[in-house]
Amino acid sequence: MSSYIIEVSDECIGCGICVDLCPLNCLRMGEDNKPYLQYEECWYCGCCEIECPVSCLKMHFPFLIY
Amino acid sequence: MKLQQVIINTDVLIIGGGCAGSMAAICIKDAAPNLNVCIMEKGHIKRSGSVTMGMDALNVAVIPGISTPEEYLETVKKKCWGIMDYFPNYTLAIKSFELLKTLESWGVFFPKNEDGNYNIMQVDTSGKFCVGMDEPDLKPIMEKKIREAKIDVLNKTMGTKLIVKNGKILGAVGLNINNGQVVCCKAKCVILANGSASRFGLPNTGYLYGTFDFPGNAGDGFALAYRAGAKITGMEFTLKYALVKDLNIPLIYIVLTRGGEVVNGSGEVIVDKNNLSIFLIVEALENRKGPLFLKTDHLSKEKIMEIENILFSTERPMQRRYWELKDIKFGRDLIELNLTEAQLCGGHGISGIVINEQSHTNIKGLFAAGDVSSVPMQHLTGAFVYGKIAGESAIEYCNNGNFPENHKDIHWEFDAELSHLGSLLNLTKNNTIQPTTFEYKLRRIINEYLLSPKNSSSLKKGLSLIYELREQLPYQVLAKNFHELSKVLEIGYILDCAQMSAISSLTRKESRWGCIHRRSDYPDTDDVNWLKHIDLQVGQTYPETDIYLREIQRGDGE
Ligand SMILES: Cc1cc2nc3c(=O)[nH]c(=O)nc-3n(C[C@H](O)[C@H](O)[C@H](O)COP(=O)(O)OP(=O)(O)OC[C@H]3O[C@@H](n4cnc5c(N)ncnc54)[C@H](O)[C@@H]3O)c2cc1C
Numbered sequence: 001m002s003s004y005i006i007e008v009s010d011e012c013i014g015c016g017i018c019v020d021l022c023p024l025n026c027l028r029m030g031e032d033n034k035p036y037l038q039y040e041e042c043w044y045c046g047c048c049e050i051e052c053p054v055s056c057l058k059m060h061f062p063f064l065i066y
Numbered sequence: 067m068k069l070q071q072v073i074i075n076t077d078v079l080i081i082g083g084g085c086a087g088s089m090a091a092i093c094i095k096d097a098a099p100n101l102n103v104c105i106m107e108k109g110h111i112k113r114s115g116s117v118t119m120g121m122d123a124l125n126v127a128v129i130p131g132i133s134t135p136e137e138y139l140e141t142v143k144k145k146c147w148g149i150m151d152y153f154p155n156y157t158l159a160i161k162s163f164e165l166l167k168t169l170e171s172w173g174v175f176f177p178k179n180e181d182g183n184y185n186i187m188q189v190d191t192s193g194k195f196c197v198g199m200d201e202p203d204l205k206p207i208m209e210k211k212i213r214e215a216k217i218d219v220l221n222k223t224m225g226t227k228l229i230v231k232n233g234k235i236l237g238a239v240g241l242n243i244n245n246g247q248v249v250c251c252k253a254k255c256v257i258l259a260n261g262s263a264s265r266f267g268l269p270n271t272g273y274l275y276g277t278f279d280f281p282g283n284a285g286d287g288f289a290l291a292y293r294a295g296a297k298i299t300g301m302e303f304t305l306k307y308a309l310v311k312d313l314n315i316p317l318i319y320i321v322l323t324r325g326g327e328v329v330n331g332s333g334e335v336i337v338d339k340n341n342l343s344i345f346l347i348v349e350a351l352e353n354r355k356g357p358l359f360l361k362t363d364h365l366s367k368e369k370i371m372e373i374e375n376i377l378f379s380t381e382r383p384m385q386r387r388y389w390e391l392k393d394i395k396f397g398r399d400l401i402e403l404n405l406t407e408a409q410l411c412g413g414h415g416i417s418g419i420v421i422n423e424q425s426h427t428n429i430k431g432l433f434a435a436g437d438v439s440s441v442p443m444q445h446l447t448g449a450f451v452y453g454k455i456a457g458e459s460a461i462e463y464c465n466n467g468n469f470p471e472n473h474k475d476i477h478w479e480f481d482a483e484l485s486h487l488g489s490l491l492n493l494t495k496n497n498t499i500q501p502t503t504f505e506y507k508l509r510r511i512i513n514e515y516l517l518s519p520k521n522s523s524s525l526k527k528g529l530s531l532i533y534e535l536r537e538q539l540p541y542q543v544l545a546k547n548f549h550e551l552s553k554v555l556e557i558g559y560i561l562d563c564a565q566m567s568a569i570s571s572l573t574r575k576e577s578r579w580g581c582i583h584r585r586s587d588y589p590d591t592d593d594v595n596w597l598k599h600i601d602l603q604v605g606q607t608y609p610e611t612d613i614y615l616r617e618i619q620r621g622d623g624e
Binding site: 010020021022023024025038040041042043044045046047049050051056059060062064065 | 108109110112113115116118119221222243271272273274275276277280281282312313382383384387388391392473503574
């Protein structure tokens, strides 16, 4: 899927806060216990990045809109 | 994959935990702690809704000594070209300052200048009603209050049906979009606060979720209310804004009130702070006078820093990265503006559930607040003011009504909704179309047939395509899991909104609001016949529609 929108570093503690808070419910936890973008329904609000307690997640804008 | 069932009871059910719904819940618990309150929210109340990442202004604030309710009413009336009721807007105006003070007491930050005055901006050609607010944590502040008040919250749960019998609300059904639990919530009354129809027209990028307004609101509230028999108004007001091209985020007010300008390709100034009118920008773009740009290279370093501080800290902080990607710098480069997709909204526009100044709908025990309801251009202030009013009306209703046990009706309706949801999830069918593909086609049809310039043949053609898609939906679209099931339901809401919009646009045989409703077959504005609301209500059998023309409510002495 579109992993380019969400980049997660090794510091991720797998807490799942980003998955829970995503206003559009488009993130999921992978088998590696890290979040990924399951549905390409992102509004680019950046809440996942801002709410991450260990600042391990980065949101990227996709080619389509820049 | 099976739908699980659960039945719960509450006094007040609130559908939608954005600003309006959260405010309603907090106010009810504060004034009537004995009442049980439950919020059903499709996302998670901490960050869901239009205000996801904070907000930088309260667009309606009538501050004593600065402006008056009468001035505000004049301004809105002008912006709506007369299609608005007096009392709901008057109530908004007189309660707006008290609301600002309440938010301030909760810790919401309203910056003040050296003289201790609020940062009041003139964003309309008349009147100063916009107050700067610098609050990235608006939703988290409310979420904390909700947690402290021990209000029940069902996150990831979307309201799918209102249960109404003999014109009176009995509760609602909700679907947990992650685990497939279907909740039958029996309630004495229900407050609908689930936002606008944001996923309506298709944005220029073709990206379904790249909308200006929060895309989690697919017109759910309009459709639920319509199906239950509530009156819906102003659906011909197919509103487009002018925002940053492709990214579709607002910054015009912030930049123009600090001295920026909107210029065309030859550098001519179209709008600046002395004639700050979004209407002029939209009209210029619609009439192919673009491209238009935001110009800031004449501003001082301090002003640029001020602009960047607001843009990169409050509403959409992520945009800093966007500008870096595009190598665009404020103070150096032009920023291209473009029209947004069309939306239907009671906060930015005039479309929504008909309510009075007490948030009552025409259904007993059903109240509505915020973008889902029509209090023209009420914005965030309206969501808060009417959230509180809806809460007060709910308390009064709970205290004074009688609520006989009505098990049979509720269970019958619940079972019907369960089998409806189950049928859409049925994987044994031969459906092959992805929900996103179906939605793309529907919204492309909205763009092609339902927007200005409108005319009778294109609207009729659009309507017939919408009816066709309606027939096809259950036989074509495949929902492989509960999340996708929620998308199929949302397509149903967009279909309802599209149908209502086409019918309203066909009914209004005149042109009004510039390119929002421009009929090439009726090019003139006709106040003699059309200074009226167009209300819609479900007919004998859904999705049939009855149309009502309603007189404009005037104020005392008007
Ligand atoms: C980008 C942007 C900038 C804005 N800037 C300003 C500004 O500067 N000043 C200003 O005054 N106003 C502004 N507004 C307008 C203001 O934000 C809205 O008018 C206000 O937030 C609406 O509140 P609401 O509670 O009605 O809707 P929302 O806050 O959108 O909340 C609706 C909630 O309902 C939920 N929901 C939807 N469907 C369902 C369902 N079926 N079941 C359960 N839950 C559901 C959604 O997840 C959402 O949380 C802006 C709006 C946007 C989009």
